[in-house]
Structures are given as structure tokens and as C-alpha cells.
Amino acid sequence: MRSIEDEEVCRVCGYTDGDLFFEDTWPTHIICSCCGWESGTPPLDVSGTRQYRGYWTGQGVEWSSRGARPKDWDLLKQLRNIPEDWR
Ligand SMILES: [Zn+2]
Secondary structure, X not given: OOOOOOEOOOOOOOOOOOOOOEEOOEEOOOEOOOOOOXXXXXXXXXXXXXXXXXXXXXXXXXXXXXXXXXXXXXXXXXXXXXXXXXX
């Protein structure tokens, strides 16, 4: 059963494919197919997350798993998925 402490949206880039980044607040250590962040590793605070996001966008928003990138991918739309606490 899903609890509200589960997180299936990447804090850095807003990507989700339904896999949990955090399960009941525990990191699952999955690696985001989009920005490459691994849950449970730094950045773990908001300012670090913003920095990582800034670095990632500054590097040209490379997908860590190129095959996962949808053809009609919309970065700005995805960024709007970022949980409010992590924007
Ligand atoms: Zn991500």
C-alpha cells in the first residue's frame, strides 16, 4: 500500500516513471533516468537539490538513460512536477 511518505517524483528534475525514489521516507537508491540523481545520496537538502538542478540544466539537461527520453519530452512541463518542497 502506498503511503504519503512514498515519493515517485524526482526531487531534482520532476521525472517519474512510477518507480519509488523513497518508500515510506526510506531511499530506494534508484537512479533517475533523466537527471541521474540517486535517491539517498547527496544532495539531500533543498539548497543542494537546487544546485544540482542548476548544474544539470547548465550542462544541457543530459538524460542519464538516453533510451528513456520520450520523443515529445517537455522539460518545463516536467519541472512543474517537482514536489513543492524541493523547488
Ligand atoms: Zn531526476
